[in-house]
Amino acid sequence: MMEQLQGSYPHTYDVIVAGGGPAGVAAAVSAARLGARTALVERFGVLGGMLTSGHVQPILGRAEGRTMYDEIVALLQEGHPDAPRVKTRNGDEIGLDLEEAKLRLLDLCLKNGVYVYLQTPVVAPVLEGRRVTGLQICTPQGLETLSAHAVVDATGDGFVAALAGAPYEVGRADGRCQPATLEFTVDNVDEGPHFACYGGSDPVLLPDGRRYSEVCKEACARGELPENVSIVRIHYTLHPGERSINATQANGFDTLTPEGAVGADYLLRRQVAPILAFLRKYAPGFANCRLRSTATALGVRESRRFVGEYVLSDQDVEKGARFPDVVVHRAWFLIDIHNPAGGGQAERHSQPATPYDIPYRSLVPLQADGLLLSGRNISGTHRAHASYRVMGVALATGQAAGVAAALSARQGVTPRQLDYHLVQQALTEYGAKLFDGEVQA
Ligand SMILES: Cc1cc2nc3c(=O)[nH]c(=O)nc-3n(C[C@H](O)[C@H](O)[C@H](O)COP(=O)(O)OP(=O)(O)OC[C@H]3O[C@@H](n4cnc5c(N)ncnc54)[C@H](O)[C@@H]3O)c2cc1C
Numbered sequence: 001m002m003e004q005l006q007g008s009y010p011h012t013y014d015v016i017v018a019g020g021g022p023a024g025v026a027a028a029v030s031a032a033r034l035g036a037r038t039a040l041v042e043r044f045g046v047l048g049g050m051l052t053s054g055h056v057q058p059i060l061g062r063a064e065g066r067t068m069y070d071e072i073v074a075l076l077q078e079g080h081p082d083a084p085r086v087k088t089r090n091g092d093e094i095g096l097d098l099e100e101a102k103l104r105l106l107d108l109c110l111k112n113g114v115y116v117y118l119q120t121p122v123v124a125p126v127l128e129g130r131r132v133t134g135l136q137i138c139t140p141q142g143l144e145t146l147s148a149h150a151v152v153d154a155t156g157d158g159f160v161a162a163l164a165g166a167p168y169e170v171g172r173a174d175g176r177c178q179p180a181t182l183e184f185t186v187d188n189v190d191e192g193p194h195f196a197c198y199g200g201s202d203p204v205l206l207p208d209g210r211r212y213s214e215v216c217k218e219a220c221a222r223g224e225l226p227e228n229v230s231i232v233r234i235h236y237t238l239h240p241g242e243r244s245i246n247a248t249q250a251n252g253f254d255t256l257t258p259e260g261a262v263g264a265d266y267l268l269r270r271q272v273a274p275i276l277a278f279l280r281k282y283a284p285g286f287a288n289c290r291l292r293s294t295a296t297a298l299g300v301r302e303s304r305r306f307v308g309e310y311v312l313s314d315q316d317v318e319k320g321a322r323f324p325d326v327v328v329h330r331a332w333f334l335i336d337i338h339n340p341a342g343g344g345q346a347e348r349h350s351q352p353a354t355p356y357d358i359p360y361r362s363l364v365p366l367q368a369d370g371l372l373l374s375g376r377n378i379s380g381t382h383r384a385h386a387s388y389r390v391m392g393v394a395l396a397t398g399q400a401a402g403v404a405a406a407l408s409a410r411q412g413v414t415p416r417q418l419d420y421h422l423v424q425q426a427l428t429e430y431g432a433k434l435f436d437g438e439v440q441a
Pocket of ligand 1: 018019021041047048050053056057058120123155156157183246374376377390392394
């Protein structure tokens with residue numbers, strides 16, 4: 001049994017990470033490895049966030065050199081030497097086993113000495129003026145207060161940062177966000193035709209020569225597929241005969257409200273049956289496919305984006321910006337905006353991005369102190385977010401935030417005061433490559 005599970009958990013930490021998704025796991029493990037006494041507080045019963053509770057796969061996006069992306073991908077694919085690593089316009093598509101991931105991520109955290117809280121929502125930040133000094137949490141025993149030198153917000157929605165008064169934006173200029181989706185998994189797929197489709201631009205053809213994406217659009221127009229479901233994306237998982245389906249779509253719900261979140265979930269769950277019927281009728285090899293499982297958590301692509309010391313811009317992502325305070329080097333994924341106002345993509349199809357740096361300042365929110373952003377809530381524009389929101393990049397920003405939180409505690413300074421060179425040094429020691437060419441002194 002892990003040492004931290006032997007006695008009672010402490011109430012004072014160097015670092016608390018709120019949210020146990022890809023960013024939160026990477027942050028907590030990275031902080032603990034630097035000797036910080038670290039808590040990871042997750043509201044659900046499993047770690048992994050969208051990756052497990054959201055049934056989201058493949059892992060997309062990545063960064064240069066060794067980051068937690070490489071470590072987590074290796075961990076999740078361990079024991080699966082034939083794991084598909086499909087190359088598409090999306091880059092490497094990393095399939096996984098959702099069930100194995102739940103234990104492997106918990107095991108990773110516990111073995112690195114992280115104090116993991118499951119079934120424990122964060123209720124509010126504890127504030128001293130503008131500084132977050134801890135979190136109020138709700139354990140099975142009731143409300144408890146934990147204190148920490150630094151807190152990492154890895155809740156996706158930026159729950160802690162919002163309540164701490166950090167400024168944020170929601171959605172694009174008209175306030176609309178990318179749609180919510182409930183992903184699901186099917187099995188019993190006949191691998192003869194070996195059929196998959198990563199997105200609306202994927203030129204896959206049906207046996208009769210018709211383009212699959214056009215068949216989806218036509219079925220949507222006829223009402224055979226639900227409104228706005230104009231592409232049924234089909235991704236490989238780790239297992240033959242199994243596929244992850246990314247297709248349901250709820251536009252216009254404010255998922256930051258209870259009624260919006262339930263309204264979206266109710267709509268999306270009712271979309272699963274017609275999408276299954278569509279797959280059985282049109283997708284080669286899917287005639288006898290079975291619904292294996294649906295996500296437990298609503299898939300929210302976009303909500304709050306915080307305004308940090310630096311706001312990563314559209315141009316930064318398009319042109320491949322470099323920054324002296326880089327903490328994630330050459331991050332890459334397409335600018336992938338699922339249409340906030342209808343079906344398909346907002347800009348006809350995903351737009352290109354050039355491998356770009358993410359600076360430390362984009363992890364540091366304005367106004368709230370003692371706090372770091374990570375994963376999909378870091379500071380950036382709507383279009384920049386459409387690239388860095390993917391899990392491969394979230395793992396790397398989570399890692400950087402965890403390292404920075406641990407070093408803030410060690411140095412006795414706030415994350416805003418921390419010398420970013422120390423973060424770069426620790427990331428480099430882990431194996432990250434932060435600069436093109438020669439390493440800067
Ligand atoms: C439908 C959909 C499809 C996607 N497809 C892909 C894809 O194919 N590939 C890819 O790489 N990315 C994809 N993404 C994007 C990616 O999944 C997310 O952006 C990524 O998971 C963000 O990581 P995160 O750790 O920041 O947040 P999350 O994965 O959302 O994790 C946040 C965690 O915080 C917890 N939490 C929230 N509030 C609290 C609280 N108050 N107290 C305690 N815990 C809390 C949550 O339960 C969750 O575990 C998709 C996203 C969606 C929604």
